[in-house]
Amino acid sequence: MNEFPVILRTLLRNRAAALLTIFQVALTLAVLVNVFASSDGYRAAVGQPMGIAESGLAAVSSEWIDIEGSRAPEGTDADAFHKDRIQRDLELLRGIPGVQQVSVTNGFPLSDAVPVRQMRIKRDDETSFASTFYVGDAEFVRTLGLELLAGRDFSNDEIRWSADPNLSEGAPVAIVSQALADKLFPKGDALNQQVHAGDRLLTIVGIVKRLPGLHPLWSNVELSYVVPGVRAQPLSRYLVRSEGVAIDEIVAAAETALYTAHPQALITVDTQAEIKTRTLSVAMSTVAVLGFVCALLLLVTALGCYGQTTFTVTKRTREIGIRRAIGSTKSQIVSYFLIENWLMTSAGIVVGVLLTYVLNIVLVQGLGATKVTPGMIVPGVLFLWLLGLTSALVPALRASFIAPATATRTA
Amino acid sequence: MLLMSQITKSYTTSTVETRALSSIDLHVRQGEFVALSGPSGSGKTTLLNIAGLLEPTDSGSYHLDGRDVSSLSDRQRSRLRSELIGFIFQGFNLLPDLSVLDNIELPLRLRGVKSAERRARSTKALATVGLSNRASHHPAQLSGGQQQRIAIARAIAGDPKLILADEPTGNLDSAMSEQIMELLREINRAGTTIVMVSHDVEHARRAARRVVIRDGRIQNDSARAVPAIDVAHPMATAMPLAMT
Ligand SMILES: Nc1ncnc2c1ncn2[C@@H]1O[C@H](COP(=O)(O)OP(=O)(O)O)[C@@H](O)[C@H]1O
């Protein structure tokens, strides 16, 4: 440690040679921390129910398919046909032992297959909030297990059946998530206010604590609303809440019941948990690729530190011999190179922390990435210090075996 | 100060074994100035390396400053080098990235001397070699003679009992050489034992004791062969024990 100032001065005289290592460490830190930050949302989403009572919830799709491509069987009124079909499905599902509630909806939360509409306070407002748009019946809130904070649930007489995906002639009311209510009305007076949702003017009649939307990693995932109604279309979706019976049994029973009733229909039954996992799997493979890139980068940095130390040790063979001759112990030689490496790594870390924030600002603005926190940087810094020292250790040990006689034997 | 008996040393490369030293008996007393000469390849550097604990011996016994050093660990040998011995090399061997002052202070740093004392000792050593105004220079900014004087300052900064010099004037012109020799004689007069390898016949002749080495053996030792010549030096008149 006595040698510390000498090591620093030597390094400063040879800073050009150290720049590559410094730059490498800086870049590695910046990429590492930012990848960690970017995957932060993913990692948070994996274990999170996001406001719905996920366990005990099944998601059932039933699609009436015609080979000719018509909406309904020949000679029937399409709307009436599908209304009848959906009502019979609901009855079947409600008849399964252990099923508590069943709701018809236009899409499953976090399934990456729900429509999105722009929400504005005035029709020509510049600012709007992209929000997930659900159509649900009077059972929707209870089936999902949403927590109603203010206002009311839908009543049965508000539920209109319509083939129109926007449900234009339905009751002009909506239940919104707290997050959406706060965005639209920051003063907290959202209840009973009117909002423009796409082309419709709706009155907010209820506010639920949370209602997750299109995608777990979407920054607007908490902005959602639901309007009352049922879409009478060939593809219908049901949410099934069970109580007291394992969800797998409900899934199997629902499959059997619906398939028996409509042998020609396309029936898919999943648990809500499976739906979310499937949506995240795309992100998961991206995270895996980024993780692989990080591992490569770390490997290159480790090799860089190893190479840098090996190079200086080789270049300074004679100097090491001189140091040994005038009294340096082996461990003083080892610590010389470890301290030198630590100084370079630390310089890289200082630059790297700045680079991390610069890169993060770009990523936050461009891709909506998570903000980097000191809590993410500190482990990265510790890890890089350790990586540098580990990589420098072998060449440093090798240096300590340079014979003291080298001082007198090389010209 | 330095007592060697029956020292042998060979180097083995993949093809040949070279016997660098055979049956060396040498006794150097505190305060002596010994000039070691002999043809190139005769084993002078090897002898100096062994004396300076830079290399181990194959056989024989070696006592340095009253201590048997043949069984010391690498760490103990390093410590002894730093506390007891000052080295001066033909190629100066200053560290190019360190300032003159850092170079002189290095042995003191290595043995953990505190900064105030370090500074005092190195400044004094620098004054002894007459280069106080060069403290913050780097070796490359100095002439060969100046570099060797800095190397001498480094060697004496730690107050060693023994200075080992391997052809210290080998890379210098005669005027410079004379300066260096005068400096070494001065250091010796102050009590430091010096063993110096020299090619220069003139320099060797002026040393109090001359040892000639050939083919790894001591061919001639002025202290042993003709002790009367060296009456000028009180130490040299004492008969070394190597009577075996
Ligand atoms: N590391 C070594 N490996 C093999 N042979 C060596 C080594 N060092 C010295 N020698 C040999 O030992 C002998 C003595 O060398 P040295 O002590 O350097 O002689 P001098 O200093 O008198 O010129 C020479 O023959 C030399 O070639």
Ligand SMILES: [Mg+2]
């Ligand atoms: Mg030699």
